[in-house]
Amino acid sequence: MTWFDRLTSFSKQQTDKLLHTYSSQIPSGIIRECPKCHGRFYYRRLGNMEICPDCGYAFRIPARKRLKILSSDVTEWDEDVVSTDPLSFPGYQEKLAKARKTTKLNESVWTGRVRLNKYLAAVGIMDPFFVMGSLGQATGEKLARLFERATEQKLPVILFTASGGARMQEGIHSLMQMAKITAAVTRHADAGLLYIVVLTDPTTGGVTASFAMEADITLAEPKALVAFAGRRVIEQTTGGKLPDDFQSVEKLQENGFVDEIVPRQNLTQELESLLALNQQRIWGAAI
Incomplete structure (x- = not known):
């Protein structure tokens, strides 16, 4: 040998x-x-x-690969929603074309309806390989529609976050998506529906500052980076040295921001269990 x-x-x-x-x-x-x-x-x-x-x-993986791990019974939504170039940012169109070819997605998030065991859920999966999973106009539109459809169809939402934050090539148009998605999340919550977020590596910037931290249940994959500003930016600004575990999901769980850290191989089963409990709660309320 x-x-x-x-x-x-x-x-x-x-x-x-x-x-x-x-x-x-x-x-x-x-x-x-x-x-x-x-x-x-x-x-x-x-x-x-x-x-x-x-x-x-858990290494970073494309959205479509995560979808295959999650379920084979899926219906994609809003595939035709694509980014424009509102600021005519140099090289942006070429970057988008490359990202679409690499990820087989039209935008940095996949959205649709997914069946987990016998339970239906509206699911969003952000792709860290599409311009670093950044939040652009089309990403915001797809996520807002995800929550709106889930509210209309009375479905829970499961969202896998993976993002470098707001997309600088779209400027204020990108930042506005934080409020837009948050409004849709609030309407979904007001309807008494469940929202589960799974924080994956990396979840940063405007995504962390908005919808990634608004779920009823917050799960995370081991050792994922979750942050607003980057470590180097903070250290350069404060002149101090940050702890090694700073901005890790393990530290976030220790401080109450994460409910459970779940190994990737156990995530599907964990989500199925949570959806089952949620369904029992709904039936109990109806009775």
């Missing part, structure tokens, strides 16, 4: 030793590095869920 065949069972120490010895012979992409623990390992050890085998960090 060659060193290549043994890679799947190699420990971190064995992998580091192999890289030191055979670095010039190993093809690009064979060895992956975790951005959290910096462990290096054979790429197949990530598995289909893309989870670090050493520390449990």
